[in-house]
Amino acid sequence: MRVALFVPCYIDQFYPQVAVASLELLEKLGCEVVVPKDQTCCGQPMANSGFASSTGGCDANFTTNFDGFDYIVGPSGSCVLHLKEHHPSQKIRSSVYEICEFLTDILKVSSLTAKFPHRVGLHQSCHGQRFLRLSSMSERNEKPFSKLQDLLGLVQGIEVFLPKREDECCGFGGTFCVSEEAVSVKMGLDRIKEHDANAIEFIIGADTSCLMHMEGILRRQGSNVQVKHIVEILNYD
Amino acid sequence: MVQKTMSSRDQILGKIEPLEPVQYPGAFTKASEGFDFMASLAVVGARVVSPSELEELFPGRRRFDKTMDGLSLADVEVLEIDGEFGVAENGAIWLTEEAMPHRVAPFICQHLVINVTEIVPTMHAAYARLGGVKSGFGLFLAGPSKTADIEQSLVVGAHGARSLTIVIRS
Amino acid sequence: MISHADASEIFISDSERTDWHDETLWFVRAKRDKVSKVLPEWEDLREHASQIKDHTLANLGEYLRAFEAKAQANGIHVHWAADAAEHNAIVHGIIASQSSKVLVKSKSMLTEECHLNDYLASKGIEVVDTDLGERIVQFRNEVPSHIVLPAIHLKKEDVGETFHQHLGTPKGNKDPQFLTEAARQHLRGHFLASEVAITGVNFAVAETGEFVVCTNEGNADMGAHLAKVHIACMGIEKIIPKREDLAVFLRLLARSATGQLITTYSSHFHLPREGQEVHIVFLDNGRTRQLADSKYKNSLKCIRCAACFNTCPVYRRSGGHSYHQPVAGPIGSILAPNVDKKANVDLPFASTLCGSCSNVCPVKINIHEQLWFWRQDLMSAGLAPAVKTVGMKMMAFVLANPVIYRLGGAFLRRFSGLLNNRLNPWYKQREMPVAPKDSFQEWYKKR
Numbered sequence: 001m002r003v004a005l006f007v008p009c010y011i012d013q014f015y016p017q018v019a020v021a022s023l024e025l026l027e028k029l030g031c032e033v034v035v036p037k038d039q040t041c042c043g044q045p046m047a048n049s050g051f052a053s054s055t056g057g058c059d060a061n062f063t064t065n066f067d068g069f070d071y072i073v074g075p076s077g078s079c080v081l082h083l084k085e086h087h088p089s090q091k092i093r094s095s096v097y098e099i100c101e102f103l104t105d106i107l108k109v110s111s112l113t114a115k116f117p118h119r120v121g122l123h124q125s126c127h128g129q130r131f132l133r134l135s136s137m138s139e140r141n142e143k144p145f146s147k148l149q150d151l152l153g154l155v156q157g158i159e160v161f162l163p164k165r166e167d168e169c170c171g172f173g174g175t176f177c178v179s180e181e182a183v184s185v186k187m188g189l190d191r192i193k194e195h196d197a198n199a200i201e202f203i204i205g206a207d208t209s210c211l212m213h214m215e216g217i218l219r220r221q222g223s224n225v226q227v228k229h230i231v232e233i234l235n236y237d
Numbered sequence: 238m239v240q241k242t243m244s245s246r247d248q249i250l251g252k253i254e255p256l257e258p259v260q261y262p263g264a265f266t267k268a269s270e271g272f273d274f275m276a277s278l279a280v281v282g283a284r285v286v287s288p289s290e291l292e293e294l295f296p297g298r299r300r301f302d303k304t305m306d307g308l309s310l311a312d313v314e315v316l317e318i319d320g321e322f323g324v325a326e327n328g329a330i331w332l333t334e335e336a337m338p339h340r341v342a343p344f345i346c347q348h349l350v351i352n353v354t355e356i357v358p359t360m361h362a363a364y365a366r367l368g369g370v371k372s373g374f375g376l377f378l379a380g381p382s383k384t385a386d387i388e389q390s391l392v393v394g395a396h397g398a399r400s401l402t403i404v405i406r407s
Numbered sequence: 408m409i410s411h412a413d414a415s416e417i418f419i420s421d422s423e424r425t426d427w428h429d430e431t432l433w434f435v436r437a438k439r440d441k442v443s444k445v446l447p448e449w450e451d452l453r454e455h456a457s458q459i460k461d462h463t464l465a466n467l468g469e470y471l472r473a474f475e476a477k478a479q480a481n482g483i484h485v486h487w488a489a490d491a492a493e494h495n496a497i498v499h500g501i502i503a504s505q506s507s508k509v510l511v512k513s514k515s516m517l518t519e520e521c522h523l524n525d526y527l528a529s530k531g532i533e534v535v536d537t538d539l540g541e542r543i544v545q546f547r548n549e550v551p552s553h554i555v556l557p558a559i560h561l562k563k564e565d566v567g568e569t570f571h572q573h574l575g576t577p578k579g580n581k582d583p584q585f586l587t588e589a590a591r592q593h594l595r596g597h598f599l600a601s602e603v604a605i606t607g608v609n610f611a612v613a614e615t616g617e618f619v620v621c622t623n624e625g626n627a628d629m630g631a632h633l634a635k636v637h638i639a640c641m642g643i644e645k646i647i648p649k650r651e652d653l654a655v656f657l658r659l660l661a662r663s664a665t666g667q668l669i670t671t672y673s674s675h676f677h678l679p680r681e682g683q684e685v686h687i688v689f690l691d692n693g694r695t696r697q698l699a700d701s702k703y704k705n706s707l708k709c710i711r712c713a714a715c716f717n718t719c720p721v722y723r724r725s726g727g728h729s730y731h732q733p734v735a736g737p738i739g740s741i742l743a744p745n746v747d748k749k750a751n752v753d754l755p756f757a758s759t760l761c762g763s764c765s766n767v768c769p770v771k772i773n774i775h776e777q778l779w780f781w782r783q784d785l786m787s788a789g790l791a792p793a794v795k796t797v798g799m800k801m802m803a804f805v806l807a808n809p810v811i812y813r814l815g816g817a818f819l820r821r822f823s824g825l826l827n828n829r830l831n832p833w834y835k836q837r838e839m840p841v842a843p844k845d846s847f848q849e850w851y852k853k854r
Contacts, residue, residue, distance in 0.1 A: 007847050009806060013816040014840040016847035023851075035851055038809035046806075048760065048779065050786030051799040057807020126761035139440060139718060139766045141449040165433065169720045173759025178832040180757060182416035185836040186425065186724050187759075216837030245691075246487035249643065252695035253468040256704070261648060262458040265655055267448040280668055307633050311599060326658075327668035340680055341632035344625045344672075360654035360669075370615045370650070373678030377657070379669050382625040386540035386556065387583040388563045389431050395539060396591060396598070397625025397672070 001107075003031045004066050006074030006083075006096065008208075009041040015208050018229040022075045022099055025235040029107055036065035044082035048174040052086065059088055071106065072096040075231050077128025077207045078174075084132075098132050099231055100206050104147040109154070116236045117157030118202055120228075121195035122148060123214070124167045125207035134206060138167050148206060151234060158233065163194035172213035188217045196225070204228045270358045277328030281380030282393060283401040291350065291404050298350060305338035307345070316346035320378075322355040323403075324363050329379040330403070331363060333372035340374050344382070349398035351378070352406050408750065411757040414729035415721075428560065429723040435556075436717040438666025439767065446658075456655050457771035460708035463646055464698060470613040470646045471689070477616025481678050484686045491521035494640065494690050498523060498605070499530055501638055501686055507602035510634075511594075513620070513627035514538040515607030516554050516711060517640050517690055519733035523605075534605070535597045537626040539590050546573045552727025554734055555664050555713040560726050594626070604630030608641035608687070609710070610656055614649045617677040618687065621660060621670040628674055636684045639676070643689050644698075644707040656710060659769035664712040697745045702780045706741050708770040713738075715764035715774055721757055730754060737764040741777040744785060752790045755781035816846055 003026055007019040026033045042062065043055035062083070066072050072095050074080050080098040087093050103109045124146075128134040135146035152160050171177070171187025178184075192214055195203050203218075203225060205211055211227040218225050278285055286294060298315035299305075305313070318337055320330035330351055334340050343349055357363050363377075382397030393399060419425050443449045463470055475485045488494035494517075502510060510527075512518065512534050524534045524545075536545045540557035544550060546569050551557030558566065567581035576589050606627045611618040618639055620627045631637040647656065661667040679685040698704045716722050716736035727735035732743045732751065740754035755778045764774040785791075791799075805811050820842035827834055845853075 009812070009816070012847045013820060014842060016843050016845065016850055019847040020850065035848075037848060037851075040809055040812045041806040043803075043806070046799050046803050048782070049795070049799055050756075050782035050791065051796075051803065052783050053787060054800055054803040057803055061807050061809065126759070126763070130762040130766065137763075137766055139436075139763055141444050141446070169759050169761035169763070171720065171759060173761070176756070176759050180412045180415065180721070181832040181835060182412070182419045183721050183724050183757075184759075186419050186422075187720050188837075190429070190724075212840055213837070215840065216833065219838035220836060245489040245493060248489055249487055249689070249691045249695060250468050250471065252691075253471075253698060255468065256465040256698075259458065259461040259465045261462045262455050264651060265448075265452065265455050267451045269447050277668060281671070308599060311595075324669075329669050329673070339632070341629065344628045344632065360658050361651070364651045364654045367650070370617055370675075370677050373680070375675045375677070376628075377669060377673040379671050381671070382623070383671055384539045384587060384624050385665075386538070386543065386558050387561075387566050387586055389434070389556070389559070390563070390583040392584050392587040394591065395587060395624035395626070396537070396594060396629050 001031050001071065002069070003033050003071045003073050004069040005033050005035045006066065006072050006079070007035070007039065008074060008076045008079045010212070011076065011208050014212070015229070018075050018208050018231060021229065021231040021235040022073070025231055026073065028235070029103070029109060034069070039065040042079040042082050043086070044079055045174060047082060047086060062087065063089055063092060066092060070095055071102065073099050073102045075099045075206070075208065075229055077125050077132055077134065078209055081127040081131050098128055098134065098206065100134055100147050100151055101132055103151060109151065112154040112234055114154070114234050114236050115156040116233050119159045119161065119198070119200045120202045120204045120233070121161050121163060121198055121200035122152070123170060123191065123203055123205035123210055124148070125205050125210045126169050128206045129167055148230060151230065155233060161198035161200055163191060164197070165194060170210045170214055172210045177213055184213070185217065188214050192217060200225065202226050202228050204230050204233055206230050265361055268359045268361050272325035272358055274323055274325040274328065274356045277325060278403055281328040282383065283328060283380045283403050285403045285405065288404055288406065291402065294402065295348070295350060301336060302338050305342070307339045307341045310339055310342055310345045313346040315348045315350060316342055317350040317352070318343065320351045320353045322357055322363070322366065323353045324360060324377070325356055326359045327379055329377035331367070331375060332378055333375040335372060343378060344397040346398055348400045348402070349381070350402045350404065352404050354406050408731055410753040411725065411729050411731070412753065414731070415725035418726045418729055419724060424562070425724055427562070428726060431559065432717045432723045435665060436714070436767070439663055439714055439717065442662045442666045442668065452655060452659060453769055453771055456659055456769055457708065459647060459652050459655065460770050463648055464644070464704060464707055467643065467646065467698065470648060471643060473613040474611055474616055474646055477613070478687060481616045482685070483616065483679065484684070486686060486688045488688055488690045488692070490692050494521045494688055494692070495523050495526040497688050498638055498640070499527060499532070501636060502527070502532060502603050505602045505636060509533045509535060509597065509601060510603040510605060511535050511537050511597050511601040511630040512605040513607065513622060513630055514541055514557070515605065515640055516734055517607060517642055518605065519550065520692065521690070535594070537594050537597070537630060538622070539587060539624060542590060542594065543569060550728070550733060552735065553713060553716055554711055560728065598629045598633055601630065601634050603636045603638065604634035605638045605640060606631055608639050608645050609660070610653060611641060611646050612650050612653065613646055615677065617675050619653060619673060619675050621673050623671045625672055628672055631676070632680065635682070636686070637679070638686045638688065640688045640690065643691055643694050660710055660712055663714040663767065663769040693746045703741065703745060703777055705772050706738065706777060708772050709738055710770060712769055714767040714769065718763045718767045720761065721759065725757070730757065737774045737778070738772070741774060741781060744781050748785055748788055749790060752785050755785065813848070820846070
């Protein structure tokens with residue numbers, strides 16, 4: 001299966017290991033992975049700040065890079081959601097997948113070779129959870145499910161813990177993290193406190209932006225807790 | 238004044254364009270059943286007693302009496318009135334003004350006693366039973382008056398009756 | 408006016424109180440979750456309520472006319488107010504014919520929207536708010552911080568001190584039971600003496616001309632049934648078509664609001680009491696404008712349960728007053744810009760777009776999407792600070808050009824240490840990410 005790997009700009013620049021793990025994992029699972037080299041950004045930072053009218057250049061560049069692929073896969077729920085909801089091309093909107101969604105729904109992965117003998121706290125990022133429906137929501141009257149937990153169930157030795165409020169937002173929120181700095185940090189601190197209560201070693205999730213925010217707070221606290229994207233775990237031998 | 242009000246009416250109605258039609262969904266048909274009226278009464282803070290227990294509890298209570306006016310009711314300690322029916326899903330009881338000395342009666346007395354003989358499962362069944370409007374005033378009443386406006390601490394007896402006692406009579 | 412972000416920073420500076428506020432409202436949300444999960448039909452009920460409201464809004468003029476005709480036939484006077492000023496003038500006109508200079512009012516966010524109390528005070532008429540929470544904030548010259556729990560920003564110590572000052576309760580007494588009893592005695596005197604009572608309206612039924620008012624305290628009824636004149640103020644969006652629709656809405660309202668099965672009192676006002684005058688005042692105040700915009704008309708489905716407040720992680724940690732509007736929270740943030748874009752430009756940004764609001768909403772308002780639409784409309788209207796507009800345009804330019812993006816990215820990683828300074832809001836309480844030597848694309852080229 002031919003797959004185009006979508007590497008969001010901030011992952012490309014600051015979290016290349018997430019893109020490396022995505023590439024390796026998809027290849028391990030038998031995909032032919034193409035990495036369009038001139039890709040940049042999905043346009044979400046501008047759009048969520050009220051400047052969707054300025055994303056034409058990003059949209060066009062995305063189309064140039066990803067035209068013709070049936071599967072465009074990226075390790076960031078939020079960026080993928082933006083493309084699904086707002087990219088002008090219908091073909092792009094219907095071809096783009098968040099990586100856990102792709103592993104579960106398209107590749108239907110049922111076994112992995114990964115081992116990760118650690119206590120991890122799972123952060124459910126809102127856009128992946130509530131809009132891409134990667135897992136059920138605590139506020140809905142619906143049957144519980146979680147694509148993330150199903151995938152982590154294939155990893156040997158891992159112990160997965162949810163915080164007390166299992167799906168509260170971490171407070172990243174794009175430019176919210178700087179325009180509403182006080183609330184953003186308070187929300188992050190509260191999430192971390194609940195994860196800490198489970199004596200976890202890692203906070204993991206499917207959205208690097210949330211993890212970047214919580215990592216910033218953890219490092220300022222001098223905490224030993226690290227953050228990892230879920231693909232880094234799924235690809236960990 | 239009247240002139241201006243008239244023109245605002247026409248102005249407001251004039252600004253409302255009919256939107257793309259949306260079908261009225263009809264009656265709700267997916268209501269579950271099997272609700273426990275007694276359990277709901279407990280949740281809303283009403284106590285249930287037998288007729289003989291009521292005699293012991295409130296020997297000097299006042300019964301429904303059309304001659305009472307609103308203000309004199311302020312001195313009534315315990316008032317007993319008849320409810321039309323109870324709703325199992327939420328412990329609410331439908332009352333109409335015909336069964337009250339005055340509309341303010343169930344609110345202004347210190348303690349309220351309601352006789353209930355019939356129970357319907359849900360609010361859907363309740364409105365189906367009510368049909369059209371037959372009273373000038375009616376209400377669903379569930380439990381005693383309450384508030385949690387100070388630190389979310391539940392306090393019973395805000396402005397209305399301090400307690401609600403239900404007697405189920407056949 | 409202080410922006411949401413700045414007001415929040417002040418609110419959060421008392422972290423103990425912020426934690427208390429957050430925990431208390433989360434507890435309310437948890438109660439809502441619990442009761443909603445007892446009903447297997449919950450999500451169908453939300454969908455049904457949403458469809459009734461959509462249908463009503465699509466035919467609002469027709470239903471308003473039908474309600475008016477029925478209500479008038481029932482002996483109720485119906486008034487129409489285009490804006491807040493006219494609403495207040497109508498209410499004053501009705502009161503002026505009475506001798507009393509004091510009136511009782513039960514909770515009505517609409518009268519807060521119109522600043523009715525201030526207006527009547529300027530005419531020499533005192534309004535006594537009778538909802539306990541509203542009376543507390545009224546004593547303190549504050550406004551409600553939550554549409555269902557008006558005094559949720561206060562601790563019992565604050566209420567004790569306020570009652571000590573205004574009702575003469577013993578200094579230091581902060582027992583909620585005791586303070587509530589003091590308010591009961593104080594307000595009972597007003598109920599018995601008032602000739603005029605103002606209430607809000609939760610639902611008005613077009614089919615019958617009746618209106619329904621829901622309270623837990625019983626204050627709306629105490630006021631309305633004892634007064635010679637009852638004035639009920641409502642937004643034009645409170646209409647529902649049929650009486651049986653009340654079953655759907657009364658099942659949803661209290662469960663969504665506080666996790667109760669139903670409010671203690673759901674009173675159906677159909678005919679005036681013998682010798683009583685009943686008036687209904689319909690208010691537009693921008694609602695018809697909102698209705699005409701397909702992006703925002705949905706917000707008029709709101710039944711004011713405040714479930715979106717309680718679930719909102721931003722509201723819980725910033726308090727209602729940071730929204731500087733009578734209706735705070737997520738729903739307030741999509742209602743307020745319709746009335747005044749410039750004054751409320753910050754509100755649609757007071758959200759992470761987490762989407763929990765839309766999923767608790769009992770009438771399925773797409774709140775998070777409307778927040779996003781408002782962001783676009785407000786920025787397109789030129790209401791962004793110049794530095795933000797320039798920043799966004801530059802960012803859009805860089806990200807649209809792969810070559811510049813690569814150069815910029817390399818530069819940023821090389822000199823990321825420069826961002827570790829106090830002008831960078833990220834760095835104030837967070838470390839910057841550690842920049843890797845190679846970007847992913849650089850690594851991939853060498854692979």
